[in-house]
Amino acid sequence: xxxxxxxQRFLNHVSQTSPFSLGLEVGKAKGVHIYDVNGRxxxxxxxxxxxxxxxxxxxxxxxxxxxxxxxxxxTMVYGEHIQExxxxxxxxxxxxxxxxxxxxxxLSTGSEANDAALKMAAKLTGRSRYVAFTKxxxxxxxGAAACFGNExxxxxxxxxxxxxxxxxxxxxxxxxxxNQNHAAVIVxxxxxxxxxxxxxxxxxxxxxDHCTQTGTMLIFDEVQTGFGRLGGWFAAGxxxxxxxxxxxxxxxxxxxxxxxxxxxxxxxxxxxxxxxFSHITTFGGNPISCAAGLAGIRSIEYDRLLTHASxxxxxxxxxxxxxxxxxxxxxxxxxxxGLMIGVELKTEAxxxxxVEKARDYGVLFETTLLDEKTVRLSPPLIITPQHCHQGIDxxxxxxxxx
Numbered sequence: 001x002x003x004x005x006x007x008q009r010f011l012n013h014v015s016q017t018s019p020f021s022l023g024l025e026v027g028k029a030k031g032v033h034i035y036d037v038n039g040r041x042x043x044x045x046x047x048x049x050x051x052x053x054x055x056x057x058x059x060x061x062x063x064x065x066x067x068x069x070x071x072x073x074x075t076m077v078y079g080e081h082i083q084e085x086x087x088x089x090x091x092x093x094x095x096x097x098x099x100x101x102x103x104x105x106x107l108s109t110g111s112e113a114n115d116a117a118l119k120m121a122a123k124l125t126g127r128s129r130y131v132a133f134t135k136x137x138x139x140x141x142x143g144a145a146a147c148f149g150n151e152x153x154x155x156x157x158x159x160x161x162x163x164x165x166x167x168x169x170x171x172x173x174x175x176x177x178x179n180q181n182h183a184a185v186i187v188x189x190x191x192x193x194x195x196x197x198x199x200x201x202x203x204x205x206x207x208x209d210h211c212t213q214t215g216t217m218l219i220f221d222e223v224q225t226g227f228g229r230l231g232g233w234f235a236a237g238x239x240x241x242x243x244x245x246x247x248x249x250x251x252x253x254x255x256x257x258x259x260x261x262x263x264x265x266x267x268x269x270x271x272x273x274x275x276x277f278s279h280i281t282t283f284g285g286n287p288i289s290c291a292a293g294l295a296g297i298r299s300i301e302y303d304r305l306l307t308h309a310s311x312x313x314x315x316x317x318x319x320x321x322x323x324x325x326x327x328x329x330x331x332x333x334x335x336x337x338g339l340m341i342g343v344e345l346k347t348e349a350x351x352x353x354x355v356e357k358a359r360d361y362g363v364l365f366e367t368t369l370l371d372e373k374t375v376r377l378s379p380p381l382i383i384t385p386q387h388c389h390q391g392i393d394x395x396x397x398x399x400x401x402x
Contacts, residue, residue: 001158002402006037008103022364029056032380032387034364043363045379045391050192050224050340053251054296055380061254068288076108078285085290085361092297093262096233098242102264106258106285110249111139113367114186114260116279117245118143118162120261121217123278130162131178131185131216132275133169135194135370138186138221138247147186170200178210184217184245185210189235192224195371196313196335204241211244223249224340225260228300231338237338254296254388258289297371305381310382319392320377329397332373341377343395348372356376363394 003011005030006025027037032055034042047053052062056154068085075081090104107113122128132138132147140148146162165182167174169191178185185207191197211218220243227248234239234246250258261268271278300306317336320343324331333344345351351373355365368374379391 002032010071016107022359031057032383041362042359043379043387043390043394045377046364046366047249047378047380048255049366049376050229050378051250051253052255053228053381054254054299055382056255057335058254058296058299058382060082060295060299061292064291065256065288067348068291069288073288074283074286078241078283079283083285083287083290085287085294088292089294089297092294093248093260095261096297097262098236100242100264101236101246101262103263103268105261105263105268105271105279106290107249107260107281108257108283108286109139110221110247110259111141112281112284112360113223113247113249113261114138114147114219114221115141115143117219117247117261118147118184118186119279120245120263120267121219124267124270125183125215125217127181127183127216128163129181129183130164131167131182132164133167133187133191134171135191135197136186136188136221137191137193137369138188139223146376169194169197170203170204172200172203175206177211178207178214178216180214182214182216184219186219186221188221188224189239190225190230190337190340192340193369195344195368195374196376198335198337204239208241208243217245218243219245219247221247223247227251227296228309229307229338229340229378231306232314233306251296252293253289254292254299256286256289256292256358257283258286258293260284300381303382309339309381312379312381312388313341313387315385316377316388316392317341317389320395323392323396323399326396330399330402336377337375339379339381339383342368342371342374343377344371345376345399346373350402351375353402356394357401358394361394361397363391365395 025037027035036043093104094102138147146164228239246262250256320334324334335342351367358365365375368376
């Protein structure tokens, strides 16, 4: 493959994180499409791993960003100055959150937010151990990496990591090991990088019950599932289980960097005291990101995208199941909820080929990090039936060519 000058500069000076960079030179992005520098459109079925829930350059988000940028972009570390975009977004999140979760601590990334949640649990409980789950992914900062449900990713940093006990996801009996030594249980309500794995009936409620019995805090990592991805604002509401802390990120900023903790006012007051400044952040709650996030939530409400995401997801799931029925020797499982769907191929090599072949048909897919046999279908919430048909057609044609 011929390497362009920009691609070579990219390889020379931008640190790579995988051996199979897409190599796509982005010219612009609009709605559900990304355009390369030659103007070729690609249907985006990745959404930046669940970031661009409203698609690219949504008019309401662009307008909010431009308006806020003309006022101020940054004044002082979070919590020191009253900044209206932060206040309005926090109020709005409290309004759509499960009862009792009424206060937001703003941060910059999901990994940072997971670290803060783990610190908060340790401070509030006085305990030092945690529970996480196999195939979990919570980020790559030190605390978050300790809860990484794959030993090979933890091993290089083992000397730095806090103590975590790993249980099998969806194993109800294993939950009996949650005890009074554990500060928190951290769980993705739907495992994203683990291959889009849904909780078994009653599993999340059982975790909630064990945490309540032992005084252990329950942390829902909703970095991928939050803000409409499953057809509800949060997985906590979709599954009707309320944790002590919801970790937010990705789609929270409607395309801009933003994350946070959602908890009770009382819990966050305790986290902030004895001593003060227990956890601070320079860019958390950046007013431009908050303005974008608020515009994102309002647009999801105005356009009724929660209901729309559920309907589009049901159609995609059914179509993916039909592909599995047509190619049982190639596709082994299809699972998902809302617009968070995984199509599992027989081998990792087959899944990688599907991703690469689908680009020939103008559709961008990607595999999940900890289960590279699984192809992720996570288009923006604004996806239309016609776009869904195009995506499924590309998926079927790519699988047919295996």
